[in-house]
Amino acid sequence: MTKSVRFTKMHGAGNDYIYVDAQKYDVSDPSAAAIAWSNRHTGIGSDGLVLIGKPYGGVDADFSMRIFNADGSEAKMCGNASRCIGKYLYERRLTDKTTIRLQTLSGVKILKLHLVGNEPPETKVESVTVDMLAPSFRVPEQYDETVGGVLTVGSRTFHGTFVSMGNPHFVCFVDDIDTLDVARYGSAMEYATAFPERCNIEFAELKSDGNIRTRVWERGSGITMACGTGACATAVAAAVTGRALRRSIIAMDGGTLHIEWNEADGHVYMTGPAAFVFDGEIEI
Numbered sequence: 001m002t003k004s005v006r007f008t009k010m011h012g013a014g015n016d017y018i019y020v021d022a023q024k025y026d027v028s029d030p031s032a033a034a035i036a037w038s039n040r041h042t043g044i045g046s047d048g049l050v051l052i053g054k055p056y057g058g059v060d061a062d063f064s065m066r067i068f069n070a071d072g073s074e075a076k077m078c079g080n081a082s083r084c085i086g087k088y089l090y091e092r093r094l095t096d097k098t099t100i101r102l103q104t105l106s107g108v109k110i111l112k113l114h115l116v117g118n119e120p121p122e123t124k125v126e127s128v129t130v131d132m133l134a135p136s137f138r139v140p141e142q143y144d145e146t147v148g149g150v151l152t153v154g155s156r157t158f159h160g161t162f163v164s165m166g167n168p169h170f171v172c173f174v175d176d177i178d179t180l181d182v183a184r185y186g187s188a189m190e191y192a193t194a195f196p197e198r199c200n201i202e203f204a205e206l207k208s209d210g211n212i213r214t215r216v217w218e219r220g221s222g223i224t225m226a227c228g229t230g231a232c233a234t235a236v237a238a239a240v241t242g243r244a245l246r247r248s249i250i251a252m253d254g255g256t257l258h259i260e261w262n263e264a265d266g267h268v269y270m271t272g273p274a275a276f277v278f279d280g281e282i283e284i
């Protein structure tokens with residue numbers, strides 16, 4: 001028997017996902033739904049699927065998030081989706097809190113909502129700051145070195161820094177960001193043997209205005225307009241390689257994120273926009 005599920009499409013800096021309130025709708029096979037619904041020709045069209053649920057397992061949180069890439073793989077964290085969830089929860093009146101504890105597969109992330117407008121319903125979430133917790137530099141357990149690594153694709157060699165923001169990133173600074181073939185190099189590097197869990201790949205270049213222009217190949221979704229965890233990883237990689245201090249502005253194809261790697265607590269704080277695109281209903 002078919003049933004229908006109400007969804008909301010949102011984007012954060014152009015990184016678009018389909019959001020479903022899992023407290024109301026049971027998406028029994030989220031991987032299959034992510035593949036079908038993300039398809040930009042035969043589905044709704046998105047970079048993946050996000051389920052917003054209750055916290056589970058006795059964790060002290062207000063809500064939980066699960067994120068599935070367009071290929072159906074489940075990721076442990078999504079920065080852009082966490083900001084969108086903050087806006088969704090507040091503007092759809094699922095909470096009146098402006099500080100929200102969001103359970104993810106890589107820990108509880110604290111969302112701070114920045115509001116505009118005096119009184120509800122005029123009050124809107126203009127931007128969200130997410131405490132992304134501390135970065136880690138080790139590749140997953142079976143590889144215990146810190147990368148600074150080198151990957152070669154065809155005749156081109158990339159030097160990069162591996163940074164985990166709860167999910168894995170390999171950040172390569174280049175000097176031809178605007179013309180680089182992100183699809184060619186990113187698709188090969190995602191599956192490099194150095195990355196047993198595959199990897200998100202960021203290509204970045206420090207520009208003369210001090211901003212870091214970043215283009216992304218996401219694990220499981222390919223080229224996206226932006227990646228929140230990727231922006232954090234890029235800012236951290238810039239700092240550890242001496243290219244930037246602890247605050248960076250990361251300019252991606254779909255928008256700009258402000259990242260601070262706080263010296264006092266070691267956490268990375270990401271601030272950026274979130275936007276509704278449309279609501280709909282789909283049969284499963």
Ligand SMILES: N[C@@H](CCC[C@H](N)C(=O)O)C(=O)O
Pocket residue numbers: 015067069074075076077078079080081167168200218219220221224226227228229230
């Ligand atoms: N777009 C996201 C990251 C989504 C998950 C990623 N593709 C992975 O597989 O780790 C973000 O904004 O952080």
